[in-house]
Amino acid sequence: MPVILHGSPFSTFTWSARLALAEKGVEYTIQGVDLRSDDYGKMHPWRRMPVLDHDGFRVFESAAVMRYVDEAFPGPALQPADPAGRARMTQWLSAFADNVAIPAVRGVLIPRYVLAPRGIPFDEAKVAVRAAEAHGSLRHFDATLSSSPYLAGAEPSLADWMLLPVMASGGGLTGADRYTDGLPALDAWMVRMTARPSFAATLPH
Ligand SMILES: N[C@@H](CCC(=O)N[C@@H](CS)C(=O)NCC(=O)O)C(=O)O
Known part of the structure; x- marks a missing residue:
């Protein structure tokens, strides 16, 4: 079940996603992006970072990525329960x-x-x-x-x-x-x- 985070370590939004992955203890690889490429345009309509790919499921927008990470993987809860x-x-x-x-x-x-x-x-x-x-x-x-x-x-x-x-x-x-x-x-x-x-x-x- 590979987890790939498309983005840059120097992007604050990518960093937020990485923090969620680290808090959750999820193994992932970070993949650099070419924002102008056709392939990236297919992954993110506004050509921004990050995009998460979990076993073929792709999601963009850092808040959505973080929420998905919290809910799709075991580990400590990153969101209040109430x-x-x-x-x-x-x-x-x-x-x-x-x-x-x-x-x-x-x-x-x-x-x-x-x-x-x-x-x-x-x-x-x-x-x-x-x-x-x-x-x-x-x-x-x-x-x-x-x-x-x-x-x-x-x-x-x-x-x-x-x-x-x-x-x-x-x-x-x-x-x-x-x-x-x-x-x-x-x-x-x-x-x-x-x-x-x-x-x-x-x-x-
Ligand atoms: N609302 C987006 C913002 C993402 C964003 O603006 N990322 C920046 C890097 S920190 C980016 O990709 N910038 C490239 C550009 O705008 O061309 C999110 O939360 O994921």
Whole structure:
């Protein structure tokens, strides 16, 4: 029953999927992608990473991949069992996708870590605006974590593993790009999340 994750270790969304696989103890291989190829276009209509292939069943969108990993494989539960906890997890997954991923990943991390090293020009002022937007959204995550150890309650869930790579990648930014500063509950949460073996096991080199 081979499990193949199509993506890059340097993609935050691929990293979230890898965290779920590691927490679950699932063996998998990671396969690099050529986003422009016809084959990849057949796997993902928007040509993004990751795509999971489990024995021929393919699924894209990192939240769907993580949910599938949790439900298709034995191991510790990565989602709350109760309806309120599940709703809370889904709430933060959705809020992350709309309000954090777009400004932080597309607005800051891609220009800084993908475009800049390749000499592709981008608008510095826009990056600072997007970083401020990401920071503003993260304040709501921080407020929740000031009274709850994890986003959906007492245990980490898919929402925490979705957020972790964006926080970890943001830690390396400097100046106006830094969207992770001044968020004390998120700092404390980072200490807990990065102490888990899944973090070290998936850290991009
Ligand atoms: N909503 C998607 C977003 C995936 C995404 O944007 N992945 C990035 C890498 S971190 C990507 O494939 N970028 C390539 C591109 O947009 O051309 C998910 O959660 O899987």
